[in-house]
Every structure is written in structure tokens, then in C-alpha cells.
Amino acid sequence: MAVETVFILNDREVRAALPTGTALVDFIRDDQRLTGTRVGCREGDCGACTVLLGTPGAQGLRYRAVASCLFPLADAAGCHVVTIEGLNNAGLTPVQQAFVSEGASQCGFCTPGIVVSLTAFLLEDAGLDLDDAVTAIEGNICRCTGYTAIRRALERMLQEVRPQAAVAPDRLAALIAAGVIPAYFAAIPARLKALPATGADKSAKQPKDAVVMAGGTDLYVQRGPELAGRKLDLMSRREGFAAIWPEADRILIGAAATVSDLMESRLLAAAFPPLAGFLRQVSATQVRNRATVGGNIVNASPIGDLSVILLALDAAIGLRREALTRERKLSEFFLDYKKLDLRPGEVAAWVSVPLRRDGVRLHFEKVARRRRQDIASVNSAIGLEMDGERIAAAHVSAGGVAPVPLYLRRASAFLAGRKVTAETVREFIAVAGSEIAPISDVRGAAAYKRALLRRLLFAHFLELFPGRLPAGDLP
Ligand SMILES: Cc1cc2nc3c(=O)[nH]c(=O)nc-3n(C[C@H](O)[C@H](O)[C@H](O)COP(=O)(O)OP(=O)(O)OC[C@H]3O[C@@H](n4cnc5c(N)ncnc54)[C@H](O)[C@@H]3O)c2cc1C
Ligand code: FES
Ligand code: FES
Numbered sequence: 001m002a003v004e005t006v007f008i009l010n011d012r013e014v015r016a017a018l019p020t021g022t023a024l025v026d027f028i029r030d031d032q033r034l035t036g037t038r039v040g041c042r043e044g045d046c047g048a049c050t051v052l053l054g055t056p057g058a059q060g061l062r063y064r065a066v067a068s069c070l071f072p073l074a075d076a077a078g079c080h081v082v083t084i085e086g087l088n089n090a091g092l093t094p095v096q097q098a099f100v101s102e103g104a105s106q107c108g109f110c111t112p113g114i115v116v117s118l119t120a121f122l123l124e125d126a127g128l129d130l131d132d133a134v135t136a137i138e139g140n141i142c143r144c145t146g147y148t149a150i151r152r153a154l155e156r157m158l159q160e161v162r163p164q165a166a167v168a169p170d171r172l173a174a175l176i177a178a179g180v181i182p183a184y185f186a187a188i189p190a191r192l193k194a195l196p197a198t199g200a201d202k203s204a205k206q207p208k209d210a211v212v213m214a215g216g217t218d219l220y221v222q223r224g225p226e227l228a229g230r231k232l233d234l235m236s237r238r239e240g241f242a243a244i245w246p247e248a249d250r251i252l253i254g255a256a257a258t259v260s261d262l263m264e265s266r267l268l269a270a271a272f273p274p275l276a277g278f279l280r281q282v283s284a285t286q287v288r289n290r291a292t293v294g295g296n297i298v299n300a301s302p303i304g305d306l307s308v309i310l311l312a313l314d315a316a317i318g319l320r321r322e323a324l325t326r327e328r329k330l331s332e333f334f335l336d337y338k339k340l341d342l343r344p345g346e347v348a349a350w351v352s353v354p355l356r357r358d359g360v361r362l363h364f365e366k367v368a369r370r371r372r373q374d375i376a377s378v379n380s381a382i383g384l385e386m387d388g389e390r391i392a393a394a395h396v397s398a399g400g401v402a403p404v405p406l407y408l409r410r411a412s413a414f415l416a417g418r419k420v421t422a423e424t425v426r427e428f429i430a431v432a433g434s435e436i437a438p439i440s441d442v443r444g445a446a447a448y449k450r451a452l453l454r455r456l457l458f459a460h461f462l463e464l465f466p467g468r469l470p471a472g473d474l475p
Helices: 024-031 093-100 111-124 128-134 147-165 173-176 181-191 217-228 260-263 266-271 275-279 294-301 305-312 411-413 422-433 447-463
Strands: 005-009 012-016 050-057 058-066 080-082 211-215 231-232 243-246 248-256 314-321 323-328 334-335 346-353 360-366 376-387 390-399
Touching: 024 050, 050 181, 050 211, 058 080, 058 181, 058 422, 080 173, 093 111, 111 128, 111 147, 111 173, 128 147, 128 211, 128 390, 147 173, 173 181, 173 376, 211 217, 243 266, 248 266, 266 376, 275 305, 275 334, 275 360, 294 305, 305 360, 305 390, 323 334, 360 447, 376 447, 390 411, 411 422, 422 447
Parallel strands: 005 080, 211 231
Antiparallel strands: 005 012, 050 058, 050 080, 243 248, 248 346, 314 323, 314 346, 360 376, 376 390
16 A cells, blocks of 8 residues: 655655555665665664664654664654665765774675664764674674674774764764764754654554554564555554553553663663663664564564563553553463464553562573574573562563463462572472473474573572572572
8 A cells, every 4th residue: 555655865855655564675775776775684684774763752853773674664754764875975984984994894785784773873872882882783794804893993983983972962963073974964853843744643543454563573574575565553653652651550661662662761770670681682773673562472472582571570461442451461461372362453552560669670581592683492581579588479481482472370379488599499490390381493402492491490590699599500
């Protein structure tokens, strides 16, 4: 279905009359002939298609790196999309120059995506630290240069840009002065305000055959070619769906809040200090900037990291159909493999996590074939409420060991009222083992996953209660 989508592409206003589900990268390359944005995998894995997405919001215009192969054209409405061509200045930018000076580009296929990712980092990162710069390009794969040269380029880039930009009151202006971004960026906020509203249907009533889409990071991988011709019901465009807000004794997280939104939320950081660190293990920057809570849950992958973490936080899910909302415990929402307690026409509106008076001790463990940009073979989370030395209540979950993200009901109940001792942990792990049914697949043999979960459950206690258990092997 073709609906006009109006946005600013680099320094030009564009009116795209292509079907709304068209992947942004296809519009950029095929329609606009901006071929600096590359296509490597079409699955969010390589970062070659990375573009900057500037979204107006309460805090002004925020720029984030996104994978344009997984991004629906309609979701660009009212935004500023920047490709590598839109970053070019009269000479090389300090980012490009650092790559040339350090020999950090060979065939050059990956370089535009990396430069765009680093520009997003320079626009948004508070401290301009080297580690954060490395994190910013975790989703950009280079097959020929080698990452040592790229790391040197990052150091050089930071030496050049940091003194001018790190403490500047106006980062955008500082980066324009430093030649990192062209001067036309300064006028973009005002130009976006003047755009006509398109593509942004905020009504809850959608055609029955519309595809419910949030970040698209699962949908484009699973159904990419088919999506271009379909009507989309974009969760990100629904009023309040991306918000995170307090309500009485709980925090509500809009279903369209992204992993990055969660990592940046002060509210969540205050309630669950280690959460942002755990969420860093979800994929890489470009995917985290789009992957949503609702998409993770409704996709119902048995190894969804967010689902597993939220189960350990004793979360509930708000399900909405038009004006009606009902609430379910997340632990009761997953029925069987890809089967959910989701009625026709319902969407996930929010997830709530209860706040406990004395806080929750939260821990998450994940084992994947790669440290970043990969989904888990097995993952697990635990949330403990303590009453002095005793566990008052426990919520334990595991992924990759059952057809659903699994709430370990019996193991959670077993821990309640007990002290943390080697014996408690040994018995707890045995109870958990009786609740799982892993299968052998590409991510590991059933026996391996079973052994892995034992280790992860043990690791929760090693991390949360240092020195309490005998060092070395499982108790
Ligand atoms: C390269 C790559 C790496 C990844 N790494 C990880 C990882 O490390 N950990 C991990 O857990 N996942 C990972 N994923 C999977 C994916 O990013 C997550 O599952 C993400 O949270 C999905 O959210 P989304 O908004 O993109 O979902 P979408 O693709 O938009 O939607 C997924 C499903 O949910 C439905 N849906 C979306 N929102 C709603 C709603 N509000 N109500 C009802 N239905 C809805 C859609 O119809 C669709 O069926 C990765 C994906 C990619 C491409
Ligand atoms: S083409 Fe590889 S991430 Fe988009
Ligand atoms: S320079 Fe060739 S892929 Fe990176």
C-alpha cells in the first residue's frame, strides 16, 4: 500500500510514494540512488546499511544509528534520515580522516556504515570514551581491515574531536565547527517542525489485515520481501507506546520502548541499577536502537533476552484492543511454542514491573556463540527480594531450555524463605533441572544446554552473594 511518507533525507525534503513497508535501504539506494549505503546481509547483522535517524522528541532532536535494511519507510515520516552522502563535507570529516590516516579501510564496503555509526556516537555519547566508541560499532562488521587499525582510528578520531566537543554546551554546534557534520544540520529541527504530518496514524483502529510492527528487527528478517506490499500498524507511532513512567508501586514500560530507551531510563536505572549493563548483551547498537519490549515478547522466541529478564522482574503485560485493556502476568502469557494468550486484534500496550520496598537483587547471564550481536544458546535471569539473610521471594527464568521463555515456577517457589547456602543452591539447581526440556538444535545439544543452565544458575548466586558459596565448582 503506497502512502506518501514525508521526511528529510540528508539536506532535502523527500516525499516517498512507495509502499509503506518498503525497507528504507531500498528507497535510499534504488529510488534515491544514494549507493554509499550498502547491503551486506539484510538481517541486521553486518551494519553496512547503517543510517542516522534523527527523531524529534521531548528532549529535542535525537540521532541514533539504525539498520536501514530492517526499517520500514513509513517510520521515517517526520524524521531526519542521514546517509553517508549527507555527512560529506568539502574535505574529509575528522572521522573519515582518522580512517585514512590509520589505514583502517581496505575494500571500503563497511566504511560508510562505520562512519555513520561513529557520527551517531559523537552526536549522542556524553563522555566520548573509547570504550563507548567501540560499543557504537559493535554492529559493524569489517571483513578485511582488521579491528586493530579500526581501534587506532577511533583513538585518533577522539583525540581530534573530544577537546572541541566533549564539554561543549551545544554538541551539534561543536560538531559542525569541528567539521564532523555539515552546517545544514543546524536548520534541521526547524525544518522538521514545518513538515506536514504523514505516515503517523496514531489511532488505535487499524485495518484488520495490517501487520503489527514495532522495530521490525524480527519481522524483516522473517518476512522481509512480503512486507513491502502490506499495510503496517506501527507501534512506534501510537501515542505513549514508547514512554516509560512510574505508577503507584510499579514502573510501566510502553511496548514500543526500545532496548536503548530502557538502557537510558533514569527511572529504571534507579530501581534496577544493573539492568542497563545486562541489556548491553542484547545484539548491537543498531538493533538495540529499534528492538522493542513488545516485539521481543510477542515474537515469543524461547531465547528472547528481554522476555527472560522481565520474567525475573515479575512483570505483567497490558494487552489492548481499541479502548479495552486487560492485564496478564508475563509468566502466564507464554502458552506454548510461539503460542500466546493474545486475542485477535489485541496488541501489547505496556509491560509493568513492580517496585519492592527493599529493592530487587537482579542478575542475568547469557551464553551465545559470539559475545555481541548474537542471540543466546541459553540465558537466565533471577530477581530476589531479601528479608535480612533470607530470600523473601524469588523469580527465576531461563531461555533456550523449553518451547517458551520459561518461568521456573517450582525453582522460584523453592527459594522462598531459605538462606543462601551451598545446599540451598544445589537443591535449587536440581529443582530447576526437573522443569526444563531442552532440545538439540543449531545452538547446542540438549545435554549441553542442560549443563549450561546449571552453570548459569550457579553464576547468579556467585555474582549476587560473593564469597557466600565455596569457590570452584558447582556446590
Ligand atoms: C542482528 C540481530 C540481533 C539480535 N539479537 C538479539 C539478542 O541479542 N537478544 C534478543 O532477545 N533478541 C535479539 N534479536 C531479535 C529482536 O531484535 C528482538 O526480538 C526485538 O526485541 C524484537 O522487537 P521489534 O520491535 O523489532 O519486533 P518486530 O520485528 O517489530 O515484531 C516482532 C513480532 O512482534 C509483533 N509485535 C511487535 N510489537 C507488538 C505489540 N506492541 N503488540 C503485539 N504484537 C507486536 C510483530 O507483529 C511480530 O510478530 C536480534 C535481531 C537481529 C536482527
Ligand atoms: S545489510 Fe547488513 S545490517 Fe543491513
Ligand atoms: S574494509 Fe573491507 S569490509 Fe571493511
